[in-house]
Amino acid sequence: MTVDDIKRISVVGSGTMGSQIAQQFALHGYDVVLNDISDDLLEKALASNRAILSRRVDKGTMTSEEMEAALSRVKAERDLEKAAADADFVIEAVSERLAIKREVFGKLDDVCLPHTILASNSSSIVISMIAEGIRRKDKACNMHFFHPALVMKLVEVVKGQWTSEETAEITCELCRRIDRMPIKINKEISSFIVNRILHRLSQEAYWLADNGYATPQGIDTAVKLALGHPMGPFELADLIGLDIVYDARMQRFTETGETRDKPAQVLADLVKAGHLGRKTGKGFYEYPRQIE
Ligand SMILES: NC(=O)c1ccc[n+]([C@@H]2O[C@H](COP(=O)([O-])OP(=O)(O)OC[C@H]3O[C@@H](n4cnc5c(N)ncnc54)[C@H](O)[C@@H]3O)[C@@H](O)[C@H]2O)c1
Structure with missing residues (x-):
């Protein structure tokens, strides 16, 4: 198979990432089926994409x-089998829980065509763990987009222990076809490159905040002004979603058992209170209206 054989894309999970990944493919002419566990979530995803593209029309960067045309290329389908049966390439973007991802991969392995590549958008879990129980292990890899996927260029393509070179190469080329820049990671490691570096920085930031050395807002200001980062670690966590950040840290803590990898108290308290960042209107900061 070559990248030219990939015509139909399926994206499983229509949340923050899946919705925009689906739309990015559709913007580049691909027919996409978007799947989630409820019609309400799917409608919300399509409405969110409409709102984002409408702003581009308002700015004059695209015509109505x-x-x-781009919106009509994304079809919503709640039934996973129907959503994935015809796909040449599937991207899983469900919640950051290994058990859920394994279940989704198992079902996809059963219903997808033999040539179909299965990629995971996980931000921390390596493909060998997710694809452990499937037959087409050589056709599975990590394909890690960044948020917001309709804007961010980078995609980390990670080869697991069973991923074939062909699968990795096709996945990289597919990124280029949708105007995204892949970097290939030849040997898998949890959290890949960007999040490992970010994790070390934010781990220190959380430790400083947890121990009362400075407020999250103060730490963000320091990081932005002195290190030149466009956002501080707490602003970025609000953007990503505090539940996602919490789950990723918990996943890492489960793997390493190191206390320093445990989700910080300030983070755990906000997640427990249902303050998940921008998507709920409050996290480390307050957001007057929900941002799509
Ligand atoms: N949020 C980020 O900044 C970001 C960035 C890069 C990668 N990721 C990764 O992308 C994935 C999704 O993250 P998100 O932020 O979009 O999460 P999200 O919570 O916004 O969306 C996840 C979606 O998956 C759906 N889902 C759960 N189980 C499902 C199932 N069995 N079948 C179909 N859909 C199911 C949920 O209903 C939800 O709509 C995670 O693996 C995360 O680590 C997130």
């Missing part, structure tokens, strides 16, 4: 005809 282009917008309608």
Whole structure:
């Protein structure tokens, strides 16, 4: 198979990442089926994409005809089998829980065509763990987009212990076809490159905040002004979603058992209170209205 054989894409999970990944493919002419566990979530995802593309039309960076064409290429389908049966390439973007991802991969392995590649957008879990129980292990890899996927160029493509070179190469080329820049990671490691570096920085930031050395807002200001980062670690966590950050840290803590990898108290308290960042209107900061 070559990248030219990939015509139909399926994206499983229509949340923050899946919705925009689906739309990015559709913007580049691919037919996409978007799957989630409820019609409400799917409708929300399609409405969110419409709102984002409408802003592009308002700014004059795309025409309303282009917008309608791109939106119409994403179809919503709640039934996973129907959503994935015809796909040449599937991207899983469900919640960051290994058990859920394994279940989704198992079902996909059963219903997808033999040539179909299965990629996971996990931000921390390596493909060998997710694809452990499937038959097509050589056709599975990590394909890690960054948030917001309609804007961020980088995609980390990670080869697991069973991923074939062909699968990794096709996945990298597919990224280029949708105007995304892949970097290939030849040997898998949890959290890959960007999040490992970010994790070390934010781990220190959380430790400083947990121990009362400075407020999250103060630490963000320091990081932005002195290190030149566009956002501080706490602003970024609000953007990503504090539940996602919490789960990723918990996943890492489970793997390493090191106290320093445990989710910080300030983070755990906010997640427990249901304050998940921008998507709920409050996290380390307050957001007057929900951002799509
Ligand atoms: N949020 C980020 O900044 C970010 C960045 C890169 C990667 N990721 C990764 O992308 C994945 C999704 O993250 P997100 O932020 O979009 O999460 P999210 O919570 O916004 O969306 C996850 C979606 O998956 C759906 N889902 C759960 N179980 C499902 C199932 N069995 N079948 C179909 N859909 C199911 C949920 O209903 C939800 O809509 C995670 O693995 C995360 O680590 C997130």
